[in-house]
Amino acid sequence: MQGYPNSTLHEEKGIPRSLLSNLLILIAGTGLVILSLRLLHDRLTSVISRDAVINGTLIDINAPLEGSVTELSVKTGDAIPKEKTVITLQNERVSKLPVQEIKSRIAQQQGELERAQSQLERQLSLLHILLDDQKNQSQLENLEAQESVAQVEAELKSAQSRYQIAQVSYKRSSFLAEAGALAQVQLDTAKRELEESKNSVSNLEARLKAVRSNQRAIGLGLNLSRSRSNFDPRIRLQEVQLQIADQRKAIATLTENIKNAQAELIQAKRDMEQKEKIVVTVPTSGVLWHLSVQQGQFVQQGTRLGQLLDCNRRWVDVFIDEQAVRSIHPGTPATIKLYGFQSQVLQGRVSMIRSGIGRLTAGEDVAVPITPNMPRQSQVRVELDTATPKGSPNHLCFVGYTGRVTFDVN
Numbered sequence: 001m002q003g004y005p006n007s008t009l010h011e012e013k014g015i016p017r018s019l020l021s022n023l024l025i026l027i028a029g030t031g032l033v034i035l036s037l038r039l040l041h042d043r044l045t046s047v048i049s050r051d052a053v054i055n056g057t058l059i060d061i062n063a064p065l066e067g068s069v070t071e072l073s074v075k076t077g078d079a080i081p082k083e084k085t086v087i088t089l090q091n092e093r094v095s096k097l098p099v100q101e102i103k104s105r106i107a108q109q110q111g112e113l114e115r116a117q118s119q120l121e122r123q124l125s126l127l128h129i130l131l132d133d134q135k136n137q138s139q140l141e142n143l144e145a146q147e148s149v150a151q152v153e154a155e156l157k158s159a160q161s162r163y164q165i166a167q168v169s170y171k172r173s174s175f176l177a178e179a180g181a182l183a184q185v186q187l188d189t190a191k192r193e194l195e196e197s198k199n200s201v202s203n204l205e206a207r208l209k210a211v212r213s214n215q216r217a218i219g220l221g222l223n224l225s226r227s228r229s230n231f232d233p234r235i236r237l238q239e240v241q242l243q244i245a246d247q248r249k250a251i252a253t254l255t256e257n258i259k260n261a262q263a264e265l266i267q268a269k270r271d272m273e274q275k276e277k278i279v280v281t282v283p284t285s286g287v288l289w290h291l292s293v294q295q296g297q298f299v300q301q302g303t304r305l306g307q308l309l310d311c312n313r314r315w316v317d318v319f320i321d322e323q324a325v326r327s328i329h330p331g332t333p334a335t336i337k338l339y340g341f342q343s344q345v346l347q348g349r350v351s352m353i354r355s356g357i358g359r360l361t362a363g364e365d366v367a368v369p370i371t372p373n374m375p376r377q378s379q380v381r382v383e384l385d386t387a388t389p390k391g392s393p394n395h396l397c398f399v400g401y402t403g404r405v406t407f408d409v410n
Contacts, residue, residue, distance in 0.1 A: 052336070054346070054384075056399040057313040058289055063303045065278050067091035069293050079393040080308065082285045087293070087305055089278035099272055102265045106258060113254040120247045123240055130237040148211040156204035163197035170194040286310045287393050311397035314384040316348065318405045322355055322376040327409040329353075334382045338403040346388045346398070350407070352381040380407075 067089030074086045173190035176182035289307040293299060316336055320328070328350055336346040355378040382405060390397040 051339075051402050052316045052318040052405050054336070054338075054398045054401050054403065055315055055317065056397060057310040059283065059286070059308045059310055060304050061086065061280060061282060061306045061308055063089060063278070063299045063301055063305055064280065065089070065091060065275055066093075066299065066301045067278050068298045069295055069305075072291065072293075072295055074288050074291075076288050076290050077394045077396060078288050080282050080286060080288055082283070083281050085279050085281055086288070087280040089280065089299070091276055091278060094272055094275040096272065099265065099268045102261060102268055106261045106265065109254055109258045109261060113251065113258065116247060116251045116254060120244065120251060123244045123247060127237070127240050127244060130240055134237055145211065145214055148214070149208065152204060152208040152211050156201065156208055159197065159200040159204050163194070163201045166190070166194040166197040280305060282308050284308070284310055284312075286312075287396055289396065309396060309399060311390045312386045314397060314399060315351070316382045316384070316403075316405060318380050318382065319377045320380055320407075322378050325353060325355065325378045325380075328380060328407050333408040335406045335408070336382070336384075336403045337406070338398060338401050340401050341391070341398075344389060344391065344398070346384055346403070348382040348384040348388065350380055351383040352379075354379040354381075 068091070069087060070090045071088035072086075073088070074080060074084075080086060170190045170193070173182055173187045177184060177187040286308045289309045291306040293303075293305050299305065316334075330350050330353065332350040334348045334350060336348065338344045338346070395401075
């Protein structure tokens, strides 16, 4: 009677234990099926490579000129924008001779300009004097011409009076001679005086005509009585005016030369300052990979000062079985999971596929025997997308970190 309850209790407890075991077995089986399907799906839709290392493009930062390092404004791991100054060099050996030569040339040209301006001032003063002389000369010539005309007119008027008197005297003498009251000699004398008076009138009329023509010529700035020569103020005036024009051209040329030399001097000073204080910048943005110099160190031109990591040009080189290459082609998407950062996933695409690694020497016409057990692998390069995460600058854009690459071959 006592065993019966125990047996019944054991059977009652065994029923739930059997259901739990079945449930656990069902769950485990379902999980295995799902895992198998997952692995099968991954096997059919992706290719998984061995471990790979993130690589990137390093840009050398070289010294453009020689000098001593006076300032280091960055350190390894710093993010650097494009055109940022990273190092400053000081060079005290820069020659100042080009600047001194330009200054000497400017001083010489300024001296020539001052002399030319002084010469121009003297010529302008002489021009004013010549203008006054020309004015006075014209006034004197006009006055002289007027006086000459007036004198000749007066002489002509007197001669005409004498001629009229001679005519009257000749007529009277002729009448008296015909009447026999006057000797022939006296008649001849009266006739000679008449002819002389007539000739005098004719000469004075011609002379009056000449002096009037000379007066008109003087009014026009001409002279009929003599040829022009250097003593004439008007000729000298023309010469001085030509000299002034030439002098002004020379001054304009010297002024332009000085202006150009001053611009050249500014550029020479700027070049000298740039050679004395050399600012080293980076051509693109990135992260400073490392520095090769220290404060106060003297470097020669072309010396490598450090290297910049271009985070926009990163890639991964992986090796996969050659048979898997048929599922991969340039442009195939790839996912890189970093071991050091389980939550960090990088994206990229296949850019190059190279086979025959270790089995082929390209370009040589020599048969290379293949070991039967030698693994047949191909190199696949994956270029990382520029938008893929770069991490903090101290992570150096994950260059050097290892990860697993999975190719999406859907």
